[in-house]
Amino acid sequence: MEWLSDEERSLIADKLKERGAIIPCSRCHRSNFTVLDAYFVMPISNDMSVTQLGGRSLPLAVIVCDHCGYTVCHALGSLGLLKKPEEKHDK
Template sequence: MEIDKPKMIAALEAKGALGPCDRCNTNTWLMLEEYAALSFTDSSKAPEFNESIVPAVALVCQNCGYILLHSTHVLGV
């Protein structure tokens, strides 16, 4: 599923989350086209297919390559 970029940008702006890169201080973000899925598991075992998944949107700094992930659940999108 592709990300609705205008809706996602509006949600990030509403939260004040579109500032410059924390690493290089430029403001050259690229939003990836697809959602990221973060998997969390107990550290004492290997991840399994049915573990908790957190959907996220990824922003990549076009200057230094730093990647930011934002939870779509927290953003409400």
């Protein structure tokens, strides 16, 4: 598995800045964060009693506070960063 490159992580950080997602950590009020080198892929369902692995999912960028570890996620689609599977493999 290929982890996110520094370039991909910088692109996510730039998009968050562009969208104004720049306030300090809501838990410790520090301002240094790390974009994790992997996505969080959350399974989604239209049935609350079913968790289906391998079905539909919500791909998320993961941002971690460097001081307290508070972790937040941002939907890649909302940031305009969703890639079709073939685009990922073309690299």
